[in-house]
Amino acid sequence: MLSTAEDVHxxxxxxxxxxxxxxxxxxxxxxxxxxxxTDVVAVLPDSLIEDSLGHFKPAQLRFLLGNLSDDDRVDIFQVVSEKARVR
Structure with a gap:
């Protein structure tokens, strides 16, 4: 499935x-x-972003958030709850 997903935008x-x-x-x-x-989360509707981040362990979240552009990272932190920001 991963090789298939890599071929999909x-x-x-x-x-x-x-x-x-x-x-x-x-x-x-x-x-x-x-x-x-990382790229998928950046284009999800705001209402699904927090849910999507919940599928990752803390180390994976650090990787994902670290690979986002600064603008996308700021946008994400603006739409998630305080609990999600702390996590």
Missing amino acids: YADIAELYQDLNDEERDFLFKTIGPELA
Whole structure:
């Protein structure tokens, strides 16, 4: 699945993410990992960003957030809860 996901544009993966249930979303992000998920998270609707970050362990979150552009990182921190920012 990872090789297939690498061939799909990240915006298309974000669209797919929106149509999945929580278990399927978790499987998707565990499969593609934080590197590919970085671009996906950056284009998700604001209402899904916090949920999407919940699929990653702290070390993976540091990697993902560290790879975002400064603008995308700021945008994400503006739409997530205080609890998510602390995490």
